[in-house]
Amino acid sequence: MQPLEIKALELKATVLKSLDEFIHEHALAFFVVAIYLLLALLVWVLCGGLRRKFPNQSNICAGIGIVIQPHTPPLPPPPIILNEYDPPDCDGDNYWE
Secondary structure (H helix, E strand, C coil): CCHHHHHHHHHHHHHHHHHHHHHHHCHHHHHHHHHHHHHHHHHHHHCCCCCCCCCCCCCCCCCCCCCCCCCCCCCCCCCCCCCCCCCCCCCCCCCCC
């Protein structure tokens, strides 16, 4: 490794070590500050902070067409088909006639 890379790694290690000590000693304050910063970032993003702004472009609204179908009554239920071999209704006296 080159001496410049070694110094960069040493600097990175010292920064991470000092950050670790800070978080260990002031955990609650770090947590509260981090929560408020993340909430502010979330509000900024949801308000359009990441949206590109083009100065020569007007607002474009796409139209949405809604077609309402007329109400049609439901289809009647299919007829009930009895078994072919059921005898027809009769009074019993002239069944075979």
